[in-house]
Amino acid sequence: MRIWLDGGLRDPESARVSVFDHGLTVGDGIFETVKAVHGRPFALTRHLDRLTRSARGLGLPDPDHDEVREACAAVLEANPMPLGRLRITYTGGHGPLGSDRGEHGPTLVVALGETTRRPDTTAVITVPWTRNERGALTGLKTTSYAENVVALARAHEHRASEALFGNTVGQLCEGTGSNVFVVLDGEIHTPPVASGCLPGITRALTVEWTGAKETDLPLDVLRGADEVFLTSTLRDVQAVHRVDDRELPGTPGPVTAKAMRIFDERSGQDLDP
Ligand code: PLP
Numbered sequence: 608m609r610i611w612l613d614g615g616l617r618d619p620e621s622a623r624v625s626v627f628d629h630g631l632t633v634g635d636g637i638f639e640t641v642k643a644v645h646g647r648p649f650a651l652t653r654h655l656d657r658l659t660r661s662a663r664g665l666g667l668p669d670p671d672h673d674e675v676r677e678a679c680a681a682v683l684e685a686n687p688m689p690l691g692r693l694r695i696t697y698t699g700g701h702g703p704l705g706s707d708r709g710e711h712g713p714t715l716v717v718a719l720g721e722t723t724r725r726p727d728t729t730a731v732i733t734v735p736w737t738r739n740e741r742g743a744l745t746g747l748k749t750t751s752y753a754e755n756v757v758a759l760a761r762a763h764e765h766r767a768s769e770a771l772f773g774n775t776v777g778q779l780c781e782g783t784g785s786n787v788f789v790v791l792d793g794e795i796h797t798p799p800v801a802s803g804c805l806p807g808i809t810r811a812l813t814v815e816w817t818g819a820k821e822t823d824l825p826l827d828v829l830r831g832a833d834e835v836f837l838t839s840t841l842r843d844v845q846a847v848h849r850v851d852d853r854e855l856p857g858t859p860g861p862v863t864a865k866a867m868r869i870f871d872e873r874s875g876q877d878l879d880p
Contacts, residue, residue: 609685611678611717616685619718628714630698633706636714636750637661637698642840643691643719646683647878649840651676653808657748658695664747667713670697678717688721692841696750725842727867728858730767730849731782731835733826734758738772738780740803748805755783767849769837773826774803785842786810788819790834790862795819809838809870812880816873817866829853834860836867844870 609616612624630636639654648654655672662670679693696716702709736758739745758770762783769782781787781804788797788810797814799821800806813819829835835847835855844867846859859867874880 608719609682610719611682611715614674616681622716624714624716625701627701627704627709628698629700629702629708630696630714630750632702632704633699634749634751634753635665635699635702635706635708636696637665637667637748638750639693639695639748640840641679641693641695642722643679643683643688643693644878645689646687646691648679648683648693649874649878650808650812650880651679652879653811654695657806657808658697661747661749662697664744665699665749667697667699670713670715674715675717678715682717682719686719688719690722690724691719692722694718694720698750722841725845728846728848729769729837729842730765731769731771731837731847732762732765732767732851733829734761734770734772736772738774738803740774740776740778740780740801742803745803746800746806752783759783765851771826771829771850777826778802779824779826779828780804781807782837782839785837785839785845788813788836788838788866789824789828789832790836790860791828791832793833793862795862795866796822796824798822798824807838807840809840809843812874813838813844813866813870816869819866834858834863836863838870843867843874 701711762770848858
């Protein structure tokens with residue numbers, strides 16, 4: 608396995624990042640996870656645009672898209688695999704102990720892990736913790752993911768693969784690493800970005816390709832929804848067959864099955880939609 612750091616490919620064993628890197632000490636960093644199919648990244652332009660929006664939200668210098676593209680291409684070429692997850696990490700870099708940033712520039716790391724296609728259906732739980740729809744980091748893909756780690760561990764305890772959050776006003780928001788959609792009376796709905804969710808790239812493509820509506824939804828919509836599904840870079844469109852103790856027989860339902868089909872077809876045609 609070869610990764611990208613400091614402008615070139617390295618062996619991960621010999622790659623060195625400062626122990627004072629703010630990505631490590633204060634979680635001052637951003638990231639992207641990009642799917643790569645036979646060495647070709649999917650929707651890379653959208654991921655780079657979101658990386659830049661996240662960088663601006665944190666006050667980090669704009670990432671150099673040419674360098675990130677070069678890094679992704681080099682890492683993919685060095686590590687051939689059928690289905691991979693590129694991880695682009697961009698941190699505040701080496702700085703003083705404490706929250707002030709130092710003079711050093713950011714750190715860019717690009718790594719790649721092998722992955723497999725996710726099952727077509729999965730179980731989810733809801734958690735009592737809330738997403739803040741009005742925080743300084745809302746909507747940014749920062750490396751501060753500890754709350755997601757805790758929620759995901761809770762999901763695994765309940766034999767579920769994802770935990771869903773409401774926001775501070777009791778609306779449905781998102782999962783630890785996915786966006787959520789519900790089907791009501793044959794129509795697809797997903798919470799708006801104002802709910803505090805990450806503007807997921809798979810979410811945006813699904814809205815474009817299926818005509819799903821962005822709607823404020825109470826968290827308990829999950830108790831009555833006809834169908835529920837998740838979207839994310841690594842799940843694509845994935846049907847939900849259990850929410851907490853509620854089983855949804857016949858999953859994937861017809862509307863979700865159609866969304867899955869549309870996503871598979873459209874994403875297979877265009878690797879940079
Ligand atoms: N929400 C959160 C918190 C995420 O971390 C992710 C992806 O990692 C998503 C939603 C889904 O976004 P995308 O479709 O861009 O992978």
